[in-house]
Structure formats: C-alpha cells, structure tokens
Amino acid sequence: MRAEILSIGTELLLGHITDTNAAFLAQQCAPLGIEVYYISQVGDNLDRLTETLRRARDRSDLVIMTGGLGPTEDDLSREAIAAVLGETPQVDPALEAQLREFFAGRGIQMPERNVKQAWVIPSVTPLANPVGTAPGWWAERDGKIVVAMPGVPSEMLRMWEHEVVPRLQTQTGATLFTRILRVAGMGESTVEERLGDLIHIENPTLATYAKRDAVDVRITAKGRTTDEARELVLAMEERARNILGEHVFGIDADTPQSVALRLLIERGLTLATMESCTGGLLSSLLTDVPGSSAAFRGGAVAYATDVKALEGVPEETLATYGAVSVETARAMAEAARARLSTSVGVSVTGVAGPDEQEGKPVGTIHIAVASDGKVSDTSQRFRGARTEIKWRAAITALNLLRLHLLR
Amino acid sequence: MRAEILSIGTELLLGHITDTNAAFLAQQCAPLGIEVYYISQVGDNLDRLTETLRRARDRSDLVIMTGGLGPTEDDLSREAIAAVLGETPQVDPALEAQLREFFAGRGIQMPERNVKQAWVIPSVTPLANPVGTAPGWWAERDGKIVVAMPGVPSEMLRMWEHEVVPRLQTQTGATLFTRILRVAGMGESTVEERLGDLIHIENPTLATYAKRDAVDVRITAKGRTTDEARELVLAMEERARNILGEHVFGIDADTPQSVALRLLIERGLTLATMESCTGGLLSSLLTDVPGSSAAFRGGAVAYATDVKALEGVPEETLATYGAVSVETARAMAEAARARLSTSVGVSVTGVAGPDEQEGKPVGTIHIAVASDGKVSDTSQRFRGARTEIKWRAAITALNLLRLHLLR
Numbered sequence: 019m020r021a022e023i024l025s026i027g028t029e030l031l032l033g034h035i036t037d038t039n040a041a042f043l044a045q046q047c048a049p050l051g052i053e054v055y056y057i058s059q060v061g062d063n064l065d066r067l068t069e070t071l072r073r074a075r076d077r078s079d080l081v082i083m084t085g086g087l088g089p090t091e092d093d094l095s096r097e098a099i100a101a102v103l104g105e106t107p108q109v110d111p112a113l114e115a116q117l118r119e120f121f122a123g124r125g126i127q128m129p130e131r132n133v134k135q136a137w138v139i140p141s142v143t144p145l146a147n148p149v150g151t152a153p154g155w156w157a158e159r160d161g162k163i164v165v166a167m168p169g170v171p172s173e174m175l176r177m178w179e180h181e182v183v184p185r186l187q188t189q190t191g192a193t194l195f196t197r198i199l200r201v202a203g204m205g206e207s208t209v210e211e212r213l214g215d216l217i218h219i220e221n222p223t224l225a226t227y228a229k230r231d232a233v234d235v236r237i238t239a240k241g242r243t244t245d246e247a248r249e250l251v252l253a254m255e256e257r258a259r260n261i262l263g264e265h266v267f268g269i270d271a272d273t274p275q276s277v278a279l280r281l282l283i284e285r286g287l288t289l290a291t292m293e294s295c296t297g298g299l300l301s302s303l304l305t306d307v308p309g310s311s312a313a314f315r316g317g318a319v320a321y322a323t324d325v326k327a328l329e330g331v332p333e334e335t336l337a338t339y340g341a342v343s344v345e346t347a348r349a350m351a352e353a354a355r356a357r358l359s360t361s362v363g364v365s366v367t368g369v370a371g372p373d374e375q376e377g378k379p380v381g382t383i384h385i386a387v388a389s390d391g392k393v394s395d396t397s398q399r400f401r402g403a404r405t406e407i408k409w410r411a412a413i414t415a416l417n418l419l420r421l422h423l424l425r
Numbered sequence: 426m427r428a429e430i431l432s433i434g435t436e437l438l439l440g441h442i443t444d445t446n447a448a449f450l451a452q453q454c455a456p457l458g459i460e461v462y463y464i465s466q467v468g469d470n471l472d473r474l475t476e477t478l479r480r481a482r483d484r485s486d487l488v489i490m491t492g493g494l495g496p497t498e499d500d501l502s503r504e505a506i507a508a509v510l511g512e513t514p515q516v517d518p519a520l521e522a523q524l525r526e527f528f529a530g531r532g533i534q535m536p537e538r539n540v541k542q543a544w545v546i547p548s549v550t551p552l553a554n555p556v557g558t559a560p561g562w563w564a565e566r567d568g569k570i571v572v573a574m575p576g577v578p579s580e581m582l583r584m585w586e587h588e589v590v591p592r593l594q595t596q597t598g599a600t601l602f603t604r605i606l607r608v609a610g611m612g613e614s615t616v617e618e619r620l621g622d623l624i625h626i627e628n629p630t631l632a633t634y635a636k637r638d639a640v641d642v643r644i645t646a647k648g649r650t651t652d653e654a655r656e657l658v659l660a661m662e663e664r665a666r667n668i669l670g671e672h673v674f675g676i677d678a679d680t681p682q683s684v685a686l687r688l689l690i691e692r693g694l695t696l697a698t699m700e701s702c703t704g705g706l707l708s709s710l711l712t713d714v715p716g717s718s719a720a721f722r723g724g725a726v727a728y729a730t731d732v733k734a735l736e737g738v739p740e741e742t743l744a745t746y747g748a749v750s751v752e753t754a755r756a757m758a759e760a761a762r763a764r765l766s767t768s769v770g771v772s773v774t775g776v777a778g779p780d781e782q783e784g785k786p787v788g789t790i791h792i793a794v795a796s797d798g799k800v801s802d803t804s805q806r807f808r809g810a811r812t813e814i815k816w817r818a819a820i821t822a823l824n825l826l827r828l829h830l831l832r
Contacts, residue, residue: 031461033452036445040466045440054438055473059447059464066462227441291705291726297712298698298705301726305704306812308779316732318725319698319708325723325765358732372715405713 019052019190022074026085026095027169028061039084039174046178049223049238051190052080062092068101075102075162080186085169087152089132095166096137099157102164105139113137113144113153120151145181149173154181163189192240195247197255199235200268202417206233212261222254231274231413232267267420274416275303275310281423282313287361287389289419291317292329292354294341294367295383300412315358326350326367330357340376342367344384344395351388362389362423366415370404383411387422394422426459426597429485431477433492433502434576435468446491446581453585456630456645458597459487469499475508482509482569487593492576494559496539502573503544506564509571512546520544520551520560527558552588556580561588570596599647602654604662606642607675609824613640619668629661638681638820639674674827681823682710682717688830689720694768694796696826698724699736699761701748701774702790707819722765733757733774737764747783749774751791751802758795769796769830773822777811790818794829801829 023044025037040057047054055078060070067086074081086095100107113136121128135152138144145154145165150173155166165182167174187193201209206228210217213235216224222239237254241247259266268277282289291301291314301317304310320326323341327333330353331346339345347367354363368383369375379399386395396418400410430451432444447464454461462485467477474493481488493502507514520543528535542559545551552561552572557580562573572589574581594600608616613635617624620642623631629646644661648654666673675684689696698708698721708724711717727733730748734740737760738753746752754774761770775790776782786806793802803825807817 030448031451031464032455033448033450033461036443036448037464038443041437041440041443043440044438048439054440055468056477057438057444057466061462070463293705295712296709297717297721298700298708298724298726301705301728302703302709302815305702305706305726305728305777306815308811310704311728314704314728316726316728316736317705319705319712319723321708321712321718321721321723322765328765329723358729358735370712404715408709408713 019080020078021047021052021054021080021082022078023054023057024070024074024081024083025057025059025169026062026067026083027059028063028092030059030085031061039169039171042171042175043082043084043178046183049194049196049240050183050186051192051240052186062086062094064094064097064101067094067098071098071164072102075164079162081162081164082182083164083166084174087135087154087166087168089129089135089151093134096134096155099142099155099164099166100139103139103141103157103159105141107137107139109133109136110138110144117151145177147173147177149176156182156185191242193242193244193247194238194240195244195251196236196238197251198270199237199255199258199262199266200232200272201235201262201265202232202267202274202413202420204233204262204265209233209235209262209265213258216254216257216261219254222250224254224258230409235262264421264424267417273307274413274420276307278416278419278423279304279307279310279313281420282362283309285423287313287423289314289362289364290354290358290360292350292357292363292365293317293319294321294326294350295370296366296408296412296415297321299408300364300366300415303412303416315360317354318357320350329353340378342369342376342378342382342384344386344397347384347386348388348393348395351386351393355388362387362419364388364415364419366411368407368411370407370411372404381407383407383414385411385415385418387415387419389422392422394418394425426487427485428454428459428461428487428489429481430461430464431481431488431490432464432466432576433469433474433490434466435470435499437466437492438468446576446578449578449582450489450491450585453590456601456603456647457590457593458599458647459593469493469501471501471504471508474501474505478505478571479509482571486569488569488571489589490571490573491581494542494561494573494575496536496542496558500541503541503562506549506562506571506573507546510546510548510564510566512548514544514546516540516543517545517551524558552584554580554584556583563589563592598649600649600651600654601645601647602651602658603643603645604658605677606644606662606665606669606673607639607679608642608669608672609639609674609681609820609827611640611669611672616640616642616669620665623661623664623668626661629657631661631665637816642669671828671831674824680714681820681827683714685823685826685830686711686714686717686720688827689769690716692830694720694830696721696769696771697761697765697767699757699764699770699772700724700726701728701733701757702777703773703815703819703822704728704777706815707771707773707822710819710823722767724761725764727757736760747785749776749783749785749789749791751793751804754791754793755795755800755802758793758800762795769794769826771795771822771826773818775814775818777814777818779811788814790814790821792818792822792825794822794826796829799829801825801832
C-alpha cells in the first residue's frame with residue numbers, strides 16, 4: 019500500500035512548530051506494510067490544500083492527514099476532502115449530540131461554529147476522539163482511503179492507535195508485534211554488521227536506531243494473529259541475543275539507569291557516585307528513575323582536583339597518576355563507597371574539553387566501579403562536543419555498573 | 426518572494442528522523458520577507474525528487490532544499506536540479522582540489538565517489554561548506570532560485586547564515602538584525618501579556634518562544650542597512666527591558682548557567698552545590714559551560730536524608746523542619762560552602778515525585794543561595810513529570826544564584 023502524509027497548518031509553514039506528527043506516522047507505516055512516498059506540510063488555504071490532497075489521492079492508495087479539524091474558518095481539512103470527493107458536508111445528528119455533551123460536561127455552552135466538527139460526507143466513517151472535540155474522518159471510496167486526524171499530538175496518537183491502525187490492519191491483513199532490544203557498548207554500524215543477514219529478513223524485520231542512550235534493535239513481525247506475530251519476534255530476539263550477548267541490556271522502555279538500579283535493588287545493594295568531568299550528569303540520570311532512592315544514596319561532584327582529595331582520594335594517587343587516570347578513577351569509586359557507606363561506588367574522571375588537561379587529550383575518560391573486594395574499570399576516548407563527551411561517559415559508566423553487577 | 430522548502434531523504438519518510446531543518450528554515454523566512462507556501466519531504470528517488478522540484482520551481486520564486494548532497498548513489502539533489510534545469514554536471518577543478526585537501530587534512534585518501542561533491546552546472550554558484558565535504562548549490566536562472574544545502578543540521582545552519590541569507594538579503598533588499606532576550610522566572614503567556622502592544626508592531630517584530638531553559642523574546646528588524654536594522658532593534662530592546670526588568674538574564678547564546686558563572690568569575694567568587702531532588706542536574710548544567718572550573722569547585726548530591734546530615738546539614742534542622750523545607754535548603758547552601766570552602770553555596774531540596782514526601786506534595790521545591798553574611802531563598806511548586814520538575818528546579822536555582830549575585 020502506497021501512502022502519503024499531509025500535515026495541515028500555517029504554523030508549520032511559519033516554523034512555529036516542528037512536524038513531529040509526520041515523523042511518528044511515517045515510522046508507524048513501515049511495519050504495517052505501508053510505504054510512505056511523500057510527506058507535505060500545507061497551510062490553512064483551501065485552494066492549496068485541495069490541490070495537494072487531490073494530487074496525493076491520485077498517486078497514493080492512502081492519504082494520512084493531520085490538522086485542520088478545528089472549529090474555525092481556518093480549519094479546512096473537511097472542506098478539502100469534500101471538494102476532492104465532490105461530496106457535500108452535512109451535520110451528523112449523533113456527532114452533534116456527542117459534541118454538545120462534551121461541552122455540557124465541562125459546563126460550557128458550545129460555540130455554534132463548533133457544529134462544523136459534527137459534519138460528515140457520504141463516504142466518511144467518523145473516528146471517535148474521546149480526548150478532544152474533533153472526530154476524525156475515514157473517507158473511503160474507489161479503493162482509495164483518506165484519513166483525517168486532529169493535529170494535537172495527544173489526540174492524534176490516541177485516534178491513530180485506537181481507530182486507524184485496527185482499520186489499516188484489516189486492509190493490509192496484518193497484526194503486528196514489536197520488541198525493542200536496547201544495546202550498550204557498541205556503535206550502530208557495529209550492531210548492524212554483527213546482525214549481518216538478519217537485517218535483510220522480511221518478517222520479522224530488524225532495524226537499528228542510534229538513540230542518545232543506546233542503540234535500539236527494533237524487531238517487528240506481522241502475523242495473522244498477535245500470538246503468531248509474537249512467536250516470530252521471540253524467535254528472532256533469541257537469534258539477535260545470541261549474536262549481541264551481554265551488550266543487550268534491556269528491552270522496550272528500559273534505560274541504562276533503570277536497568278542498573280533494578281539490579282542493585284534486586285540484590286539489596288546501595289550506590290554512591292563520585293564524578294569529575296561528568297559534573298553530576300551520572301547521578302542526575304540515576305535520579306531520573308522513579309524509586310531510585312531505594313538504592314541510590316548520593317554522590318560527590320569532585321570537580322577541582324583538590325576537591326577529589328577532600329572527598330577521600332589519596333593525595334599520593336593524585337600526585338603520582340594525575341586526576342585523569344584509571345588509578346584515580348578506581349580510588350574515586352572506592353572513596354565514593356566509603357564516604358556514604360554504600361555497597362557499590364561508581365566514578366568518572368576525564369577531559370570533557372575544550373582544552374586538554376595534564377597533557378591528556380580531550381575525550382579521555384576513565385570509569386571505575388568498586389564493590390566489596392572487586393573493582394572494574396574502563397578507559398575510553400570519545401569524540402564530540404563537551405556535552406556529548408559528558409553524556410557518553412555517563413552512559414558508559416552505567417553500562418560498566420551493570421556488567422560489574424552481573425559478573 | 427514566494428518560497429517552498431524541500432527536505433530530501435528516505436530516512437524522513439521512514440520517520441527515522443524528524444525534519445527540524447524545515448521548521449528552522451520556515452522560521453527564518455518570514456522576517457526576510459519570504460512567504461513559505463509548501464514544505465515537502467521526499468525520498469532518495471530521482472523521479473519523485475525531480476517531479477517535486479519541478480513543480481516547486483514552477484509555482485515558487487525560491488526553492489530551499491536540504492539533504493541529498495552526500496557522495497553516494499542515493500544522494501540525488503544535484504542530479505535533480507540538473508535535470509529540472511536541463512543542464513549537465515561537470516567537475517569543478519577548484520572544488521575538487523578543496524575536497525581532496527579536506528580529506529588529506531584528516532589523513533584519509535578521498536574515496537573516488539566523493540568527486541561528485543565537486544560537481545557544478547552552468548547556473549550554479551557553489552556555496553562554501555567549511556565544516557563538511559558537500560558544498561551547497563545556489564542555482565539561479567529565469568528569475569527563479571534553487572538553493573541546495575546539506576541535510577546535517579550543523580552544516581546547513583552555517584551555510585544558511587553565512588552563504589544563503591546574505592544572498593537572499595540582496596534579492597529582497599532587506600537587511601535584518603535579530604536579538605534574542607532571554608527571560609527567566611516568568612511563563613511565556615505572562616511575558617507576552619506584559620509586552621502587550623509591542624507584540625503587534627511590524628518593524629521590529631517581537632515574538633516569544635518557550636524554551637526549556639528560558640522564554641525567548643526574539644526581536645527582528647528590517648532595514649536598508651545593518652546599522653539601521655540594529656538601531657531599530659536596540660530601541661525596541663530598551664522598551665522590552667524596561668517592561669521585563671531583571672527577568673531578562675541574557676541575550677542570544679547566553680544560558681542561565683553561563684550567565685551565573687560569568688558573574689561569579691567576574692567577581693572572583695567560587696561556587697559549590699548541594700542537591701537533593703535535582704540529583705546532580707544543577708551541577709551538570711553548570712559544568713556544561715566551557716571554563717566552568719574557574720568558579721565551580723564541586724558539589725554533593727545528598728539524596729538520602731541521612732546523607733544530608735553527613736554532608737553537614739545540622740541534624741536538628743532536619744528533625745525540626747524535615748528534609749523538604751526552606752530551612753533545610755538554607756542549611757544545605759551553607760553546608761555546601763563550608764564543605765568545599767567556596768564563596769557561594771547553592772542548594773535544592775524538594776519532591777520530584779511520583780510520591781509525596783513528609784506529607785509535602787509532588788513538585789514542592791525549596792532553593793537557597795548562601796554567601797558571606799547573606800542567604801537568599803525561594804519556595805515553589807512545579808507541575809509536570811519527574812524530569813520536568815527536576816529541570817525547572819535546576820533552572821530556578823540558577824536564576825536565584827544570578828539574582829543573589831546582582832543584589
């Protein structure tokens with residue numbers, strides 16, 4: 019099925035908002051077996067909108083529109099669809115009653131112009147919108163489908179998931195199941211290379227995405243039933259895990275910090291941090307997780323070199339190896355534990371830039387994790403801007419913490 | 426001048442990336458006196474790209490393209506422009522030499538397919554790209570302009586500002602000057618309301634934008650010369666500053682953290698933090714600023730209540746007022762200073778959620794700044810998700826630090 023996405027609204031052409039709806043919808047189409055050939059943003063102008071919609075409907079099987087379903091004169095999606103199909107809008111009494119009820123429930127008199135949101139044309143099946151006033155339109159005729167949804171992302175999202183996807187699955191005959199494997203300690207191209215031929219299989223499909231905190235491997239299968247699709251995904255997940263091994267740290271909504279904290283909490287362990295170049299980013303990420311206080315007790319940001327000594331790093335270590343050294347990282351992890359009497363300590367030291375330090379180049383990072391009788395460490399060199407280096411160092415520390423706990 | 430924006434790349438149609446370039450360019454066009462009528466995203470397919478470009482050039486005076494200038498077979502913007510104009514690409518020896526130099530400077534042999542990036546056609550003036558390998562194209566013929574820039578946002582941005590805008594200004598006869606006033610401690614709607622009628626003036630234009638770390642008031646003036654435009658902006662800036670007062674914390678690229686650090690460094694002061702609910706986000710933001718080590722010595726993340734005592738908050742304060750109290754915030758700021766012997770200490774304590782704490786509701790935040798003989802504090806209640814509350818608390822702390830230093 020060939021599709022086209024149209025986003026409607028002059029605010030898009032003025033750059034006042036970024037079209038995140040289109041990217042979301044495009045991402046959703048591929049696993050449904052729908053190919054997106056064009057995406058366009060058009061203003062609130064009936065001629066241009068009608069012209070664009072007509073062309074889109076001519077060259078595609080499915081046109082997915084967002085926006086232009088509000089109650090004002092500038093909201094013209096219904097008018098454009100009616101013009102392209104040559105049909106005349108009429109008020110649907112059931113939709114009008116729902117609309118009046120929606121306003122009554124909020125103790126407001128419905129403005130009369132809103133009655134436009136109860137319009138339908140003969141080819142349209144209205145799509146429910148329990149979170150807003152504008153019902154969507156599913157306009158199907160001559161083997162072509164035009165779907166119109168509200169532009170407000172939360173309303174669009176709900177309508178897409180509950181009203182549009184089930185209808186599209188009926189059309190394409192597909193039920194989908196998706197699982198994301200989250201991968202740490204490997205770049206996207208390495209992940210892709212290791213997965214090799216798995217990437218080219220058609221069902222399930224595998225695709226890699228570089229996210230800020232991981233590389234995602236998204237496995238999506240199509241089946242006649244959800245169970246069939248899930249079985250296909252689980253079999254493929256096992257093959258991918260055999261290849262990627264302990265680099266797979268979690269699935270779906272897991273984050274490096276949520277996984278590390280879960281391991282700590284399961285084992286009844288507590289955690290303290292000591293950070294230099296990451297400046298508190300590592301502890302901030304940890305405390306983004308609800309319930310992190312069950313394991314995370316606190317940390318120190320030992321930014322200046324003499325502060326590292328104040329926080330318990332031996333002066334001798336600092337003098338011998340320098341503040342940016344694996345020896346200092348190890349001493350910082352031990353000092354972190356000792357300061358706050360925790361089971362585990364994790365540390366980061368390095369050079370975030372823009373200038374080198376102690377003759378060590380920008381991007382040099384040393385990380386250590388210490389627990390009773392065991393210290394793990396890693397030394398890396400990252401490229402990029404200061405904030406990028408901080409971020410990669412913090413994510414690498416969370417991964418080392420996970421591996422330390424698993425070993 | 427009527428314009429159209431085309432973003433090229435199959436990754437856009439798959440939803441792998443969101444088209445932020447188009448929104449940026451759309452925003453830039455309005456003050457240049459350029460009206461954007463359509464924005465489209467097209468895949469890496471020569472037929473569809475050529476068709477879309479031809480239509481765009483037919484109905485607009487200016488087509489702004491991004492993407493498709495890479496060296497691979499999938500990068501087809503040059504081919505499409507050549508096809509639409511009926512001209513044949515040839516290698517430009519000067520561009521080829523630059524390209525080879527770029528690779529040599531990185532100690533890499535240039536892959537031969539890259540020579541495509543040195544192509545020109547007779548109607549094209551190449552646009553310099555000192556931060557990447559792909560020069561842009563300015564293709565002008567028959568009173569129509571097609572501009573092609575790289576899709577990488579940093580390369581596009583530089584080329585737009587340095588190469589394209591000056592040429593467009595020559596075309597539209599307008600010279601622009603823009604200044605952004607960065608506003609803290611006030612929501613976007615309040616800023617807009619206070620600015621009142623200034624918002625409706627046509628030259629300079631004022632527009633407000635809610636950013637994560639501030640509300641931006643963007644003042645843009647058009648003039649026959651840069652001096653004329655600058656004068657208009659400066660006069661308007663004064664009027665806006667008279668209204669917004671000390672809420673204006675900086676201009677253009679200033680951030681809450683860069684401004685606070687600059688004040689500290691100018692005064693020869695040093696800083697330490699102590700954070701509870703922000704978990705290190707405040708110190709991480711401070712250390713995002715290059716050169717922050719000139720003032721920032723370090724901090725403590727005192728997450729568990731007993732850690733606050735360990736870090737120097739009197740047990741009595743904690744017992745009497747609780748960990749989430751303005752008294753504890755003040756004691757934390759004093760303890761931060763004392764621990765690391767700094768001139769100034771700043772602290773945050775509160776409830777980031779999802780559950781209330783000590784009977785205090787989610788979003789309760791207490792912040793304090795202590796310096797020799799003076800303590801400032803603020804108590805607020807923020808709404809939103811956990812990470813949103815952390816962020817707003819950290820930004821509010823940076824603003825209190827600035828105001829404390831100014832008073």
